[in-house]
Amino acid sequence: MLMLNHSDDAPVNRFHLVRHGAHDEFGQLLSGRAGQSRLSEAGLLQARKLADWASRANASTVQASPRKRTQETAAIIAQAQGLPVETVNALDEVDFGAWNGRDFAELEEDPLWHEWNSRRASAITPGGEQMADAVTRVTAHLERAGEVPGIAPAMIVTHCDIIRGVIAHYLGLSLDNMLRFDIDPGSVSTVDIGHGHARIIRINEVPA
Numbered sequence: 001m002l003m004l005n006h007s008d009d010a011p012v013n014r015f016h017l018v019r020h021g022a023h024d025e026f027g028q029l030l031s032g033r034a035g036q037s038r039l040s041e042a043g044l045l046q047a048r049k050l051a052d053w054a055s056r057a058n059a060s061t062v063q064a065s066p067r068k069r070t071q072e073t074a075a076i077i078a079q080a081q082g083l084p085v086e087t088v089n090a091l092d093e094v095d096f097g098a099w100n101g102r103d104f105a106e107l108e109e110d111p112l113w114h115e116w117n118s119r120r121a122s123a124i125t126p127g128g129e130q131m132a133d134a135v136t137r138v139t140a141h142l143e144r145a146g147e148v149p150g151i152a153p154a155m156i157v158t159h160c161d162i163i164r165g166v167i168a169h170y171l172g173l174s175l176d177n178m179l180r181f182d183i184d185p186g187s188v189s190t191v192d193i194g195h196g197h198a199r200i201i202r203i204n205e206v207p208a
Contacts, residue, residue, distance in 0.1 A: 033093055067092065092159075135166060
């Protein structure tokens, strides 16, 4: 359990980190911040299953990255709960710089791409952000949000590498190790934050 800089009387808040549903670019392009694809039929089904899951979890808040794929996923979840979607820029995808929107086959020819995937703690993207900076903005948002009464349980709809980075951070792992576990489309990973601590409750649960 990671120690945080919070008072011991801070409430414990539960954040369900949701990866958006599959979309038409999935597995072909590094969509990043360039992707404009809508959810595929599979992605829509995943979002509906997430909505059912959120109902059982008594979600009281739905927040999402500004990307179309996260917004569509969040809208399906929120509608089922009778909640609005709050767009939060801090939950945005990693800014991959010149790699945004690139074909994965092309990226395999780039030595910097391989360095990025083996040394996430220190490698840089071409004109984008470092992984550590992305994790810092998201965890700062979660820890600030945790001080807001009534926000939890919250469905936080964001992106694969963002969720991996947050989990690695709260587990005390180097970001170099963040690719050692999967975060599937339409999955839920859960972290409790409060009393000066963070605890991982689940990783990569895909609602049936």
